Amino acid sequence: MKTFDIPINYRSELVSAINHKRKNDDKLKKDFTPTLIKIGRLEFKIARHFGFCYGVENAIEIAFKTVEANPNKRIFLLSEMIHNPQVNEDLIKNGVRFIQDTLGNPYIDWTEISEDDIVIIPAFGTTKETNELLKEKGINPIQYNTTCPFVEKVWKRGSQIGNKGYSLILHGKPQHEETRATFSQCASEAPTLIIKNLQEAKNLRKYIKQEASQQDFQKEFKDRYTTGFSIEKDLQKIGVINQTTMLAEDTQEIANYLKGIISEVHNSSDEDIKIHFADTRDTLCYATNDNQSAVKGMLQTEADLAIVIGGYNSSNTSHLVELCEEKLPTYYIKDGSEIKDEKTIHHFDFHNKKMIETTDYLAAGKQKILITAGASCPDAIVESVIKRVVEIHGEHYNLETILKQLN
Ligand code: SF4
Numbered sequence: 001m002k003t004f005d006i007p008i009n010y011r012s013e014l015v016s017a018i019n020h021k022r023k024n025d026d027k028l029k030k031d032f033t034p035t036l037i038k039i040g041r042l043e044f045k046i047a048r049h050f051g052f053c054y055g056v057e058n059a060i061e062i063a064f065k066t067v068e069a070n071p072n073k074r075i076f077l078l079s080e081m082i083h084n085p086q087v088n089e090d091l092i093k094n095g096v097r098f099i100q101d102t103l104g105n106p107y108i109d110w111t112e113i114s115e116d117d118i119v120i121i122p123a124f125g126t127t128k129e130t131n132e133l134l135k136e137k138g139i140n141p142i143q144y145n146t147t148c149p150f151v152e153k154v155w156k157r158g159s160q161i162g163n164k165g166y167s168l169i170l171h172g173k174p175q176h177e178e179t180r181a182t183f184s185q186c187a188s189e190a191p192t193l194i195i196k197n198l199q200e201a202k203n204l205r206k207y208i209k210q211e212a213s214q215q216d217f218q219k220e221f222k223d224r225y226t227t228g229f230s231i232e233k234d235l236q237k238i239g240v241i242n243q244t245t246m247l248a249e250d251t252q253e254i255a256n257y258l259k260g261i262i263s264e265v266h267n268s269s270d271e272d273i274k275i276h277f278a279d280t281r282d283t284l285c286y287a288t289n290d291n292q293s294a295v296k297g298m299l300q301t302e303a304d305l306a307i308v309i310g311g312y313n314s315s316n317t318s319h320l321v322e323l324c325e326e327k328l329p330t331y332y333i334k335d336g337s338e339i340k341d342e343k344t345i346h347h348f349d350f351h352n353k354k355m356i357e358t359t360d361y362l363a364a365g366k367q368k369i370l371i372t373a374g375a376s377c378p379d380a381i382v383e384s385v386i387k388r389v390v391e392i393h394g395e396h397y398n399l400e401t402i403l404k405q406l407n
Pocket residue numbers: 053054055056123148149150151244245285286287288316375
C-alpha cells in the first residue's frame with residue numbers, strides 16, 4: 001500500500017517497529033493475535049491492526065502540503081479534517097480555519113469565502129450541495145479534495161445499485177459527516193433512507209409490509225429520506241450500503257433482517273430474492289474490518305483491561321470500544337493526559353457522551369493490558385499512552401530494551 005509523507009511527530013519508533021515486524025511475519029494478514037510487550041510487571045498486548053489508515057494519512061499529507069505550498073493564501077477546511085483533536089489543532093496552529101463544525105453548523109459565513117481561498121474537503125467527503133456552492137464561488141472542489149477512496153467506493157456501489165432500480169438503505173450515523181455526504185451523493189442516484197441500527201430496520205418492517213402509513217414513515221424517519229421517497233414504491237426493491245466505519249456485525253445483521261422481510265413479502269425463492277434485494281457485500285473499509293478483526297483476536301487472549309485510544313467523536317474508535325466492553329473493563333481515552341495518576345483515569349463514556357473518572361483502574365501486581373486505537377489516532381499518541389502507563393506505575397520505559405523484544 002502507498003506510503004505517505006506526514007509530519008514526523010505523528011510517527012512512533014515503537015509502533016513503526018511493531019508494524020514492520022508484523023507485516024514481515026504475516027504478509028497475508030491472517031494472524032490477528034496481538035503483539036506482546038513486557039515492561040516490568042506490565043504486559044501490553046497491542047492489536048495486530050490499529051491507528052492511522054490509508055484515508056487519514058492521505059488527507060493529512062494533502063492538508064499539510066497545501067499549507068506549505070500556499071503561504072500567502074487563506075486555507076479553509078470544510079469541517080474537522082479527521083476525528084482526532086491533535087491533528088485538527090495542529091492544522092489550526094498552521095493557520096487553517098474550519099468553516100463548519102462536525103454537525104454542519106457554521107463557524108464562518110460562506111459569504112466570507114471567495115475564489116482566492118483554498119477549501120480542503122476532509123476525508124469523510126462532502127455533499128453535492130457543498131460541491132455546487134464551491135463551484136458557484138469559483139473554487140474547484142476537486143483541487144484540494146481529500147475524500148477517502150474507500151468512501152468514494154461506497155458512493156460508486158450506491159450508484160451501481162441505484163442504476164439497477166434498487167432503493168438504498170444506508171446504515172450509518174445520520175449526523176456523521178460521512179453519512180451526510182454519502183446520503184447526498186446517493187440521493188440523485190436512487191431513493192435513499194438512513195437507518196441507525198437494527199431496531200430501525202425492524203421498525204421499517206411495517207412500512208415494507210404496507211402495514212403503516214406514509215405519514216407515519218415520514219414522521220419516524222424525518223430528515224433521513226430523499227425527497228419523494230414513497231413506502232409503496234421505494235421499499236419493494238432495496239440494497240444496503242453503510243458508513244465505512246460501522247460495526248461489521250451490525251450491518252450484516254441489518255442486511256440479513258431486511259433480506260428476510262423482503263423475501264417474506266415477495267414470497268421469494270433463494271434465486272428470486274435477487275430481484276428485490278441487491279446482493280451488497282458490506283461496504284465497510286479495509287481499516288474498519290482489519291481493526292475490528294484485530295480487536296476480536298486480541299480479546300481471545302487473557303487480559304485485565306483494555307485501553308482504546310482515539311478522538312471522542314470518532315465513529316470507528318467507538319466501535320472498537322464497544323467490542324472490548326463486551327469482555328472486560330475498557331477505558332476510552334484521547335491521549336495519555338487522561339491518565340491522571342497511578343490510581344485515576346479519565347475516560348469517555350460514548351454511550352452517554354460524557355467523561356467519567358475511574359479510580360484503581362490498574363490493580364497492584366501483574367497486569368495484562370490490551371491496547372488499540374482508532375483509524376485517526378497518530379502512532380505517537382499510542383506510544384505516549386504506553387509510556388505514560390509504564391512510568392506512572394513506577395516502571396522504566398526504555399525503548400531500546402523494548403525494541404529488542406521484537407527481534
Ligand atoms: S477509516 Fe476507512 S473510510 Fe475512513 S478514512 Fe480510513 S480508510 Fe478511509
